[in-house]
Amino acid sequence: MTTPVPELTKPRKARKLSLAERTLDSGLRVVAVRKPGVPLAEVRLRVPTLSARPTHPARISLLSDAMLTGAAGLDRSGLAASVQALGGDLSVSVDADRLLVGGNVLATNLPALLQLIASVLIEPTYAAREVATERDRLLERLTIARSRPGVIASEALGLRIWGRHPYAVDLPQPEAVAATTAAQVRRLHDELIRPDGATLVIVGDLSPNRALGQVEKALAGWTGAPLTGRVPALSASPAGPLLIVDRPGSVQSSLRLGGEAVPRSDPRYPALQLANLIFGGYFSSRWTENIREDKGYTYGPHSRIDHHVLGSTLMFDVEVATEVTAPAVLETRYELGRIASLPVTESEVAAVRQYAIGTLALGTATQAGLASNLSALAGVGLGLDWILEHPARLTATGVDDVSAAAAEFFAPARLTGVVVGDAERIAEPLAALGDVER
Amino acid sequence: MPSSATLAKLPAPSFELVQHTLDNGLRVVLAPDRSAPVVGIAVLYDVGMRSEPEGRTGFAHLFEHLMFQGSANLEKLEHFRYVQSSGGMFNGSTHLDYTNYFEALPSNALERGLFLEADRMLSPRITEENLANQLDVVKNEIRVNVLNRPYGGFPWIYLPAVLFDSFANSHNGYGGFEDLESASVGDAKDFFNRYYAPANAVLAVAGDLAVDETLELIEHHFGPITKRRKPRRPNFGEPPLDGERRERHDDAQAPMPAVAIGYRVGDPVRGLSGHLAMLLLAEVLSDGDASRLQQRLVQRDHLVTDVSAYLGEFGDPFDERDPSAFTITAHYPDARSLDAILAAVDEELDRIATDGLEPGELDRVRTRLVSVLMRELDSVLNRTLEFAKFELIYGRADLVAELPGRLAAVSEGAIRKAAATLRPDRRAVLELVAGGAQ
Numbered sequence: 074m075t076t077p078v079p080e081l082t083k084p085r086k087a088r089k090l091s092l093a094e095r096t097l098d099s100g101l102r103v104v105a106v107r108k109p110g111v112p113l114a115e116v117r118l119r120v121p122t123l124s125a126r127p128t129h130p131a132r133i134s135l136l137s138d139a140m141l142t143g144a145a146g147l148d149r150s151g152l153a154a155s156v157q158a159l160g161g162d163l164s165v166s167v168d169a170d171r172l173l174v175g176g177n178v179l180a181t182n183l184p185a186l187l188q189l190i191a192s193v194l195i196e197p198t199y200a201a202r203e204v205a206t207e208r209d210r211l212l213e214r215l216t217i218a219r220s221r222p223g224v225i226a227s228e229a230l231g232l233r234i235w236g237r238h239p240y241a242v243d244l245p246q247p248e249a250v251a252a253t254t255a256a257q258v259r260r261l262h263d264e265l266i267r268p269d270g271a272t273l274v275i276v277g278d279l280s281p282n283r284a285l286g287q288v289e290k291a292l293a294g295w296t297g298a299p300l301t302g303r304v305p306a307l308s309a310s311p312a313g314p315l316l317i318v319d320r321p322g323s324v325q326s327s328l329r330l331g332g333e334a335v336p337r338s339d340p341r342y343p344a345l346q347l348a349n350l351i352f353g354g355y356f357s358s359r360w361t362e363n364i365r366e367d368k369g370y371t372y373g374p375h376s377r378i379d380h381h382v383l384g385s386t387l388m389f390d391v392e393v394a395t396e397v398t399a400p401a402v403l404e405t406r407y408e409l410g411r412i413a414s415l416p417v418t419e420s421e422v423a424a425v426r427q428y429a430i431g432t433l434a435l436g437t438a439t440q441a442g443l444a445s446n447l448s449a450l451a452g453v454g455l456g457l458d459w460i461l462e463h464p465a466r467l468t469a470t471g472v473d474d475v476s477a478a479a480a481e482f483f484a485p486a487r488l489t490g491v492v493v494g495d496a497e498r499i500a501e502p503l504a505a506l507g508d509v510e511r
Numbered sequence: 512m513p514s515s516a517t518l519a520k521l522p523a524p525s526f527e528l529v530q531h532t533l534d535n536g537l538r539v540v541l542a543p544d545r546s547a548p549v550v551g552i553a554v555l556y557d558v559g560m561r562s563e564p565e566g567r568t569g570f571a572h573l574f575e576h577l578m579f580q581g582s583a584n585l586e587k588l589e590h591f592r593y594v595q596s597s598g599g600m601f602n603g604s605t606h607l608d609y610t611n612y613f614e615a616l617p618s619n620a621l622e623r624g625l626f627l628e629a630d631r632m633l634s635p636r637i638t639e640e641n642l643a644n645q646l647d648v649v650k651n652e653i654r655v656n657v658l659n660r661p662y663g664g665f666p667w668i669y670l671p672a673v674l675f676d677s678f679a680n681s682h683n684g685y686g687g688f689e690d691l692e693s694a695s696v697g698d699a700k701d702f703f704n705r706y707y708a709p710a711n712a713v714l715a716v717a718g719d720l721a722v723d724e725t726l727e728l729i730e731h732h733f734g735p736i737t738k739r740r741k742p743r744r745p746n747f748g749e750p751p752l753d754g755e756r757r758e759r760h761d762d763a764q765a766p767m768p769a770v771a772i773g774y775r776v777g778d779p780v781r782g783l784s785g786h787l788a789m790l791l792l793a794e795v796l797s798d799g800d801a802s803r804l805q806q807r808l809v810q811r812d813h814l815v816t817d818v819s820a821y822l823g824e825f826g827d828p829f830d831e832r833d834p835s836a837f838t839i840t841a842h843y844p845d846a847r848s849l850d851a852i853l854a855a856v857d858e859e860l861d862r863i864a865t866d867g868l869e870p871g872e873l874d875r876v877r878t879r880l881v882s883v884l885m886r887e888l889d890s891v892l893n894r895t896l897e898f899a900k901f902e903l904i905y906g907r908a909d910l911v912a913e914l915p916g917r918l919a920a921v922s923e924g925a926i927r928k929a930a931a932t933l934r935p936d937r938r939a940v941l942e943l944v945a946g947g948a949q
Contacts, residue, residue: 075584076630078593079622085548085719110546111885112522141800149810153800158875160882162799179522179882206810213767213816213844220661220766220947322763325651325659356601357592366588369647372655392655394647424596431598431617438547439889 087434092457093281097289099296100269104447104456105284106276108440113160114183114277114284115440117448118174118190122167122265123239123382125304130242131249132261136199137167138207139258140174143198144189152189161186163193169240170382171452172266177441180278187291194295197262204255212247219244222320222392226327226493229318233489234310234331240381269298272451276444307384309333312489314508315402319496326398326494328405330389332487334378337385337455343463343470344478345378345387350425351475352376352412352483353389357424359408360391370394370401382452387482395495399502402492406506409485416476430464521881523915524888528898528908529722531729535738536710539729540898540908542717544891550718551895552624553613554632555903557713558706559606560684561747569649569686570694572605574702576645578612579603581636582627590627597623607684607824607831609903615892618719622728625716629732632709637699646691653685661764665943666771666840667824673758674773674836674939679747708739715899715908718891748833751775751932756939763946767816768846771838772856773939774932776822778833780905787918788925789837790828794876795868795926796820796839796859801875803859808841812855814848815841832904837933849942857935864931868923881915 094104122133141163142149156163161178163186174193178186218224228243235241273292275284310333335341346354353360353376364370374391393401437443437460450459492499496511503509529541563570581587594601599616612631614624657663668683675681714733716725752775779786796804797820808815818841822828828835841852888894888911902908 076626078584079626081597081617081623082619082621084617084619087548088546111524111889113882113886113889150801150806153802154871154875157799157801157879158871160878162879162882177882177886179878203810206813209813209844210809210816213842216766217661217816217842220764222659323659325654355595357588357595362588365648366644369644370651372648372652392651392659394651394654424592427598428595432600434547434598434617435549435600435615435892438549438891441886441889 093285095285102272103288104274105281107281108276109278112180112278114180115444116176117274117444119448120172120271122172123170125239131245131253133167134245135253136258137165139204140165142203145192145196184287191291199255199259201255222327222493226329229491230329264300267297267299268295274444274448276440314510316491316510318493320493323495325392326492328391328492330488330490332387334385334387343466344474347425347475348479351421364404370397398499406485412479413484422472426467521915538713540715540902543720545719548618548719549891550618550621551615551892553715553895553899554628555609555611555713555899557711559608561607561679568682568690575603575605575610578635580641582631583634625732633736669760670771670773670941673941709736710741713899713903715895717895752937759942759944761944765945766947768945769842769943771840771941774837776835776837779835788921788929790822792926792929793820793822815843860930860933864927
């Protein structure tokens with residue numbers, strides 16, 4: 074006799090968040106949200122830095138690594154000690170679209186952290202000695218990164234999908250980094266790290282209006298608009314044969330597929346989001362249940378929708394044992410073809426709808442999670458409303474919508490792919506399944 | 512003594528905790544917090560990698576996988592589907608001294624989550640087919656995290672073999688393929704019967720819950736599970752080394768050498784004050800650009816790309832009983848630098864032991880550490896896991912709230928004393944030889 078699984082009880086509503094926002098005279102948009110919980114504040118400053126200049130990836134990477142090495146009379150360790158004394162942390166990262174200054178601090182020390190951020194934005198040092206140290210470290214880290222099969226695969230897929238567009242470059246080339254000087258980094262900071270078009274998100278145990286005032290005061294001296302150049306539009310990514318990148322001795326093959334998707338503001342987005350979950354976007358997906366839980370080919374396949382400012386992509390990644398590379402590709406294509414050509418079921422949609430709503434709530438239930446989500450949304454002109462209204466959009470999305478999105482975006486003929494592995498062992502079995510390229 | 516200003520500045524979290532023990536010995540910790548409609552559920556079993564028998568390396572982790580393969584009332588795949596279609600997420604992980612299973616759920620799925628955990632505590636479905644499938648999955652997990660990755664498993668898999676002597680402490684907890692392949696259904700059933708008794712587990716539930724009602728649900732679902740003997744846990748402690756040990760580890764894929772320097776440290780539970788001093792020492796050494804080793808090895812001597820000092824073999828200082836370890840790792844570009852790196856580390860430790868800390872150094876490091884500890888508690892799932900872990904390892908869930916106060920009581924003298932124990936003749940040095948260097 075089996076015991077029935079308990080039913081869900083009536084859901085309880087989340088508390089309303091209080092938010093304040095303001096665009097400062099400098100053009101900086103500031104969003105502050107009160108979210109008590111722990112006595113901390115999270116900070117995310119997002120500065121658009123997209124550029125098509127060939128020297129850009131190396132310079133912005135080095136800028137990012139050297140940004141916190143001194144400012145306004147504080148040397149590197151002095152700046153770090155000042156942040157630490159506030160119970161705070163600051164870090165800088167970049168991708169093709171933006172530079173992000175992220176941090177957190179004891180909430181009572183938020184004004185002091187904002188002052189330190191202001192000094193980095195307005196009076197960074199970029200001392201030649203520190204830039205040289207960071208240049209060497211960046212070169213070493215690039216060497217390490219490019220020894221990883223996942224990095225090799227995503228660089229190869231990026232070139233396939235983006236071609237000559239700046240989005241194709243995730244990591245700079247070592248020669249370009251080695252040739253970058255402190256003066257070039259200083260000039261790039263002066264040109265690009267400007268408030269007009271940037272967004273600052275603050276979330277924490279704070280009063281939103283008071284936080285806006287603190288930002289206005291601390292960042293009053295940060296002014297100006299970035300010097301922007303033209304960036305080409307995205308072109309449709311070609312499908313083409315599966316590209317095999319040889320990594321001799323690999324005991325696993327890294328398969329990556331990519332294709333076009335739609336941004337969060339598109340009416341088809343909720344349906345595509347649900348189709349992706351059904352395919353490979355969560356553990357109970359078809360792809361996982363097939364090649365992991367049934368066949369044991371992998372520790373786990375994942376598919377996801379990546380959002381960039383200029384467009385979104387559907388991405389698939391999986392590492393499979395070398396000896397089952399071809400069978401894993403076969404099953405992957407089978408699942409892609411199945412979801413693209415046969416309707417999904419009501420129970421599949423009901424499950425992923427609830428999963429999408431529940432995990433959106435979980436992902437924005439922490440100060441850090443909410444701040445990162447709001448910052449990413451701000452980069453494409455969306456805000457807290459998008460998060461609050463999304464459950465209703467998901468609820469209104471039905472089986473037909475999801476099946477249509479799956480048919481449009483998951484067709485294997487529309488996807489481009491690479492596989493990094495031991496070519497001697499995988500090339501022939503893969504060629505038996507269709508066109509491959511070396 | 513810390514200044515009174517510091518103590519006043521350090522915020523401390525406060526939690527409502529309710530504890531209860533069922534007749535079958537299951538210890539229960541409830542932490543109600545109704546600020547958001549989410550709950551965390553965690554079950555920790557008092558068995559980890561250190562308890563697996565010789566010839567069965569990796570068995571505790573393989574068994575963790577089997578706990579997801581169906582149970583008394585659930586077919587294979589149903590556990591995942593019930594959690595995710597309720598809007599929740601799940602996982603499990605195997606540690607040196609315990610194994611955890613957990614969910615984060617919307618609070619209307621609380622009873623369902625309790626049922627799912629109780630069902631597998633009652634009886635997991637361990638079959639030949641599930642074992643064969645999860646053996647393949649685990650082998651692929653090891654390939655992706657260790658065998659096909661530069662620096663894979665470094666140093667957590669390889670350093671214990673140099674640092675410790677007993678099988679329990681020194682063996683590879685991920686497991687050798689031969690050992691994994693020889694595991695049988697009978698082994699798994701024995702392991703379950705011996706270690707997965709209610710009396711050998713802690714259940715923690717935190718978040719949006721009503722205490723009395725939740726205790727009733729727990730009694731209803733977990734109460735009927737038959738009482739079994741709690742296994743006796745041996746003492747795994749090993750005294751400090753009395754002579755330096757050095758070994759080399761070949762990594763064919765790594766492009767640059769690395770080193771791990773390990774020291775045995777005493778019982779974290781019985782010697783918590785000393786353990787907290789050791790934790791603050793780790794932060795003084797490597798937290799941020801103002802830390803001792805960053806300044807010395809990265810910024811001044813340019814010997815390493817990065818360096819990190821941490822307490823606890825998995826990087827969590829409160830994750831294991833006696834013995835624990837203090838580890839310093841570094842990646843560096845020139846293989847000939849090893850002796851210079853070791854000499855610099857010794858010099859910096861000696862400087863702390865002899866001269867003590869700079870004015871303000873302890874205060875800022877401690878303020879940051881308290882901030883980090885509180886930040887981790889913002890997520891309901893992390894809170895749940897921390898309460899369960901502190902109950903299991905320390906016998907005191909409420910220690911979570913006391914840590915800031917305990918850290919505030921650590922004196923500079925205690926940190927000097929901690930530094931003085933990390934002598935060259937007490938260390939194990941594992942040099943990673945980069946086979947992928949060009």
